[in-house]
Amino acid sequence: MREVEHVRCPLCGGDDARQLSVQKGIYGVVKCRVCGLTYLCPRPTKRGIAAIYNEQYYKDPAVGYPDYLKTFHQHRETILQIFDERLRAVSQFKRGGRILEVGCAYGLLLDYFRKHGWETYGVELSQTSARYAQDVLGLDVQNVPLKRAQFPDLFFDVILMLDVVEHLADHKSAFEVIRRILKDDGIVVVQVPYELFHWEKVLQAIASGRRPGTIAPDAVPAHLCFFTPRTLRLMLEKHGFFVLKRESGNYGRIRERIFPPSTDSKFLICRLLKVIYYRLGVRKLLRWLAPKLKQGSGIIFYVSKRI
Numbered sequence: 001m002r003e004v005e006h007v008r009c010p011l012c013g014g015d016d017a018r019q020l021s022v023q024k025g026i027y028g029v030v031k032c033r034v035c036g037l038t039y040l041c042p043r044p045t046k047r048g049i050a051a052i053y054n055e056q057y058y059k060d061p062a063v064g065y066p067d068y069l070k071t072f073h074q075h076r077e078t079i080l081q082i083f084d085e086r087l088r089a090v091s092q093f094k095r096g097g098r099i100l101e102v103g104c105a106y107g108l109l110l111d112y113f114r115k116h117g118w119e120t121y122g123v124e125l126s127q128t129s130a131r132y133a134q135d136v137l138g139l140d141v142q143n144v145p146l147k148r149a150q151f152p153d154l155f156f157d158v159i160l161m162l163d164v165v166e167h168l169a170d171h172k173s174a175f176e177v178i179r180r181i182l183k184d185d186g187i188v189v190v191q192v193p194y195e196l197f198h199w200e201k202v203l204q205a206i207a208s209g210r211r212p213g214t215i216a217p218d219a220v221p222a223h224l225c226f227f228t229p230r231t232l233r234l235m236l237e238k239h240g241f242f243v244l245k246r247e248s249g250n251y252g253r254i255r256e257r258i259f260p261p262s263t264d265s266k267f268l269i270c271r272l273l274k275v276i277y278y279r280l281g282v283r284k285l286l287r288w289l290a291p292k293l294k295q296g297s298g299i300i301f302y303v304s305k306r307i
C-alpha cells in the first residue's frame with residue numbers, strides 16, 4: 001500500500017485547493033485558491049518521498065532516469081553543448097570560484113565545470129550516482145540530503161538547483177541551508193520544468209478535449225510542485241531571494257530526442273495533426289523560437305539573497 005498524506009499549500013500554507021486531476025489513481029494535482037500554486041495533494045509521506053531516490057531512481061522510467069550514463073555517451077555532443085550553454089550562462093555572473101550542484105546525479109556537469117577551472121562540490125541523494133561521482137570522477141560529492149551536508153557558512157559563489165525545487169518536500173529548510181552557505185554576493189541558478197500551464201501543455205489539453213491543467217504532469221510522485229514563472233518567483237522571494245534575471249529553456253530536450261513523442265491517436269485527424277506537429281518540423285521551430293521569447297518549457301531564474 002502506498003502511503004499518502006494531505007499537505008497544505010507549500011507556498012502560502014493555505015488549505016483551500018481545487019483538484020485538477022488524479023494521477024496514478026492516488027495522487028491529486030491541486031491548485032491553491034489563495035496563491036495559485038499547483039501541487040501534489042495527497043502526496044507520498046516523508047518516508048515514501050525518501051524511498052523514491054533509492055537505487056530504482058536511475059532505473060525506473062516513470063519517475064527517474066534509466067540508462068543515464070549510456071544516454072550521456074550516446075548523446076555526448078548534444079549534452080556537452082548543453083553543459084557549455086550552462087557554463088556560459090553562469091559566466092554572465094561569475095567567472096569562476098566555488099560551485100555547488102544540489103542533486104548532482106553522476107556529477108557530469110560538475111566535471112565539466114571543474115575542467116573549466118571551477119572548484120566543484122555536489123550533494124546527491126542517490127547512492128548509485130553519488131558513488132560514481134566520487135569514485136570514478138573523483139568529485140567532492142556528499143551522499144546526504146542537503147540539510148545534512150557539511151559546508152562552512154558563506155562558502156559558495158554559485159549554487160545550481162537544476163530540476164530540484166519541484167522535488168523538494170520542505171522548501172523552508174532547503175532554502176535556509178542555501179542562504180547560509182551562499183556568499184553574500186553569490187548567485188543561485190534555479191531551473192524547474194514549466195508544467196501544466198505552459199502554452200504547449202495548454203494546447204495539448206485543448207487538443208485532447210480537456211481543460212488546461214488537467215493533463216498528466218511529468219514524474220509523479222517525484223515532482224511535488226508544478227511551478228509557473230509567477231509561483232516560482234513567489235516561492236524564492238518568500239525564502240529570502242530576489243530574482244536577478246529570468247531565462248527560459250526547453251525542459252526534457254535530451255529525453256525527447258531519445259523517446260520522440262508518440263503520434264498515436266484513435267482519430268485519423270489527430271494523428272495527422274500530430275505527425276505535422278511532431279515530425280515535420282513545426283515543433284522544432286517552435287521549440288527553437290520559444291526560449292528566445294521566454295516561452296520555453298523550462299523556467300530558469302538567477303537569484304541572489306536578500307541581506
Ligand SMILES: [Zn+2]
Pocket residue numbers: 009010011012013014032033034035036037
Ligand atoms: Zn497557496
